[in-house]
Amino acid sequence: MALKTYMITYLPDSQPHLRRPLAxxxxxxxxxxxxxxxxxIIKSAKSAKEIRDEIVRRTGSEGYFLVVRLFREAAWTHLPEETVSFLKQRL
Incomplete structure (x- = not known):
């Protein structure tokens, strides 16, 4: 099964206690x-819904998570070189 690229984020102001468990x-x-x-930014064979459900199940939170599949086109500015390199190799 092919790996897909996703962006995962959450609202840290509303859930600061989730930073370590989520990581x-x-x-x-x-x-x-x-x-x-x-x-x-992650690579996974799972769907966005499967990833979301795993996060909710494993963190025990119904919090504010966003899982978005990234596909080919992206733009950025002022990101660290390590992040840019990661994105260029995986999108």
């Missing part, structure tokens, strides 16, 4: 991951 869950469920700030 741990993402590392467990993603084939690859890269974090910057309160956002992750």
């Amino acid at each position: 741990a869950v993402i590392k467990q469920i993603a084939d690859e991951s890269h974090r910057f700030g309160d956002m992750w």
Whole structure:
């Protein structure tokens, strides 16, 4: 099954206690991951709904999560070089 690229984020102001548990869950469920700030770019064979459901189940939260599939086109500015390199190789 082909790996797809997703962006995952949440509203940290409403859920500051989730930062560490969410990072741990993402590392467990993603084939690859890269974090910057309160956002992750991951590679996974799962669907966005499956990823969301895994996050909710494993963190025990019905919080404010957003999982979006990224596909080919992207634009950015002033991102760290490590993040840019990760994106260029995986989109």
